[in-house]
Amino acid sequence: MLEKVLPHAILKAKLNLESRIKTLKNDWTIVYDLLNGKNNSGFGWDEYRQMVVVEDVVWNSYISVRIISCL
Numbered sequence: 001m002l003e004k005v006l007p008h009a010i011l012k013a014k015l016n017l018e019s020r021i022k023t024l025k026n027d028w029t030i031v032y033d034l035l036n037g038k039n040n041s042g043f044g045w046d047e048y049r050q051m052v053v054v055e056d057v058v059w060n061s062y063i064s065v066r067i068i069s070c071l
Contacts, residue, residue: 034062 034043034052042058045051054062 031052034054035045043052043054046053
């Protein structure tokens with residue numbers, strides 16, 4: 001269907017959607033673990049702003065651990 005509308009776009013809808021879904025699942029897992037998993041010390045949910053909240057010291061520590069684990 002996409003090929004009919006945009007014949008020269010070279011878009012693969014199924015692959016694109018599957019990639020997007022995979023990314024969303026990974027992002028959801030990270031947020032879920034921050035709020036509900038073990039070692040979530042300091043992370044919380046601000047109901048008014050609808051966002052994850054944490055002190056700068058805890059956030060910086062989390063980022064440094066994530067960067068090291070990605071290397």
